[in-house]
Amino acid sequence: MNIFTLPDYLTAETNSPIQLFNYESTTSQFNNKIDLTKNTFSFLQEGFKTISSSHEPISIKNDAFLIMKSGHCLMTENLSETNNFYKSILLFFSDEVLFQFLEKYQITNKHIATTTAAKACEYDDFIKSFVKSLEGIHQLPLKLQQKLLQVKLEEILLYLVETKGTDFLLFLISAKDDQTSHFINVVESNKLHKLTLKELAFLSNMSVSSFKREFEKHFQQSPIKWFSQQRLEHAAFLLKNEAKRPSDIFEEIGYENLSNFVHAFKTKFGVTPKQYQTSN
Numbered sequence: 287m288n289i290f291t292l293p294d295y296l297t298a299e300t301n302s303p304i305q306l307f308n309y310e311s312t313t314s315q316f317n318n319k320i321d322l323t324k325n326t327f328s329f330l331q332e333g334f335k336t337i338s339s340s341h342e343p344i345s346i347k348n349d350a351f352l353i354m355k356s357g358h359c360l361m362t363e364n365l366s367e368t369n370n371f372y373k374s375i376l377l378f379f380s381d382e383v384l385f386q387f388l389e390k391y392q393i394t395n396k397h398i399a400t401t402t403a404a405k406a407c408e409y410d411d412f413i414k415s416f417v418k419s420l421e422g423i424h425q426l427p428l429k430l431q432q433k434l435l436q437v438k439l440e441e442i443l444l445y446l447v448e449t450k451g452t453d454f455l456l457f458l459i460s461a462k463d464d465q466t467s468h469f470i471n472v473v474e475s476n477k478l479h480k481l482t483l484k485e486l487a488f489l490s491n492m493s494v495s496s497f498k499r500e501f502e503k504h505f506q507q508s509p510i511k512w513f514s515q516q517r518l519e520h521a522a523f524l525l526k527n528e529a530k531r532p533s534d535i536f537e538e539i540g541y542e543n544l545s546n547f548v549h550a551f552k553t554k555f556g557v558t559p560k561q562y563q564t565s566n
Contacts, residue, residue: 289319293326303379303382305379305435306420306424307378308424309373309376311372314362314364316362319485320358320360324378325354325381325458326379327351327353327354327377328353329417330351331348331373332371333365333366333372335347335361335364337359337362338361338476338489339360340472340475341402343476344406349409352407353458354403355402355404355458356381358491359404359489360485377442384443391447393447423435423438466504472489478517483497483509486509518554521547532558
């Protein structure tokens with residue numbers, strides 16, 4: 287799978303600290319490997335979007351937008367059910383631009399206990415109007431675009447600070463996790479999601495071989511065995527606490543068919559999923 291570096295992949299103009307792109311597609315994309323070199327607003331207009339990173343995946347539909355930190359992520363884009371179309375207005379901005387904004391308005395870069403790679407927020411009337419105002423800017427001459435985008439970015443940042451608080455933005459410049467913490471976050475946050483070793487290694491900024499070595503060092507098991515055990519334990523939780531039927535959950539747990547799931551479950555717990563559910 288290719289790695290798409292954004293915004294470079296979308297535009298030949300890579301030197302500007304603020305960039306705007308109107309992205310449209312008639313083809314769904316699943317778990318594309320994305321290297322964001324700038325922080326990004328993704329104002330979704332049509333379709334559905336999911337971001338997977340070192341934290342829990344975030345999914346939105348076209349009543350919400352994302353603000354994403356620079357770095358690696360997996361991106362899924364599904365077409366809208368009504369129009370069979372995907373559209374998103376992307377506003378990219380560098381850390382330097384953000385620091386200048388924080389300094390201008392004397393916003394303190396206080397310590398943030400928890401970090402994340404992205405945040406989602408629902409549209410309100412102001413933000414809908416703001417996004418509408420962006421639609422024609424990318425058609426203007428580049429020099430004028432930059433002047434307007436500086437104003438527009440400051441406008442949306444000010445609005446979010448006033449309505450959501452400074453933490454809504456400060457996560458973008460919070461210290462990146464050290465390599466070990468980042469690796470463990472990737473594993474723990476995605477243990478119930480069907481990601482390949484290549485995708486997990488990408489999110490961890492590692493080669494597949496390095497990921498395997500680091501995994502066995504920390505978890506004393508191979509990735510395949512460990513993830514299988516985690517998903518079977520989650521299956522037991524669903525059977526016991528949510529009264530799910532085995533036929534309802536085997537795909538969610540990552541098995542292609544019910545018989546393989548029943549066999550793996552019995553190997554681990556000594557009883558079939560149905561027997562486990564009855565006894566509990």
